[in-house]
Amino acid sequence: MTTHSPDVRRRGDYGVDGDFGVISARWQGVILAVIVAALIALTVRYLVVGSLVGALVTGSSTLGLVLFIGSYLYTTRVGKFEVWSRILGDLRLRGDEQVLDLGCGRGALLLMAAELLPRGRAVGIDLWQADQTGNTPAATRRNAEREGVADRVEVETGDITRLPFADNTFDLIISNLVLHNLPSAADRRAALDEAVRVLRPGGRLAIADLLSTDRYRAHLRELGLTDVQRRNLGPRMWWGAPWFPTRLVTATKKT
Template sequence: MDLSRLAASRRTGALGWPPRYGVDAPAFVAGLGVAGVASCLAAARRRRGRVAMAAAGGVLLASTGVYLHTTLRGKLRVWERELDRAGLKGDERLLDLGCGRGAVLIAAATRLPSGRAVGADLWSGKDQSGNGPEATLANAAAAGVADRVEVHTADMTALPFADGSFDVVTSALAIHNIPSSEGRLRAVDEAMRVLRPGGRLLVADLWPMARKYAAHLGQGAPRPLGPEYWYGGPWAGITFLHVIKER
């Protein structure tokens, strides 16, 4: 099998154009870039502290580039790898928490020819540019998986699904957006509740958050996902937690 062609078919899909997943936290990365440009311009206008200001501008602009690579390409590659590693059989029911415009949801759906990929989100434009159920469904159509994808407007801390409804629950940098620690742990509990016994929870999140999820569940050890999942630099690197619900 030609893996490069398979990857390309997943990216472009049935409509001939690739899904468009937007930018994570667009206001933040825009601010980062503006700060970098402003620092470089300030360095050009001043005599004292010019080197330090130029260096700061360079770091900010480099961080902006790393961030954009992650949100536009890197995270997609990482999730392709992690979903391949998960060894899905193809008939699972999978729930993606905070699905946004569907990057993980659709990557999973391509691996579920006889299964179902369900997305849940509150559709915040602050967390992802152009976020909305219409965009997610359009991306599913573009990827050729609209027949096995559905989306719901739902709060991660109170999911509208029955106990044991899913074989797999995924979440990519979404749970940490819940403002309170109690709310984040409630979302983790909800994820475990809707998993069937033996089902798997796959979460990508900032290391301090993922560590707390693992401690709360009493199992799992977050592992770093590497430079392709850095939101600006290693100080904002994303880790991966894989937990199996006890039978």
């Protein structure tokens, strides 16, 4: 049985998480830098003219924005790897499982799982939208090579509400911050239905997301899964602030 956790020190390039469909990551960074610089300049100006209230307001705003940006970057570049390493390690995989990552992106979670499957297979599926910088199948395959797990990884292009896999195919289904991107509650339910369909009896789900995780828990119970749990993953997966936490829903399919 594989009981160790995957290494949090990654060799691949996993980009930055975010919504870049309208404004690119580079331009979002430029805009934030300009706002911070403007707030700092305004704070200095208030101090020069002796307006302590104005300096307090703009200075506090600057500090809050800098902390928000720092927390967000920490989560996307470091925190999510630390948290998922613990989650995957706690699953105590044997090493021969078939694992599916819903919305695998550049492979951050997919390849951590693959590291624990020397005799198994990790499959990632995605539509490769602009919710991560440089999000392409080729980028994921390059990362698999860099992590030394390319021989046990497959990458598919497809819709998670209509999975192209047979019933009872996978031992474990994982997903990180994907389902909330689906356009409707019906689509999110369909994605859960499909996940349960392709999950083998006795198989497990571990789905992390920002929104609607209480509904995920309720729907999985309606589908007959057991040991359905939901928990907050803590500050290492805050997306800028405590009011943007990530929660994990776990469940097991009946045998």
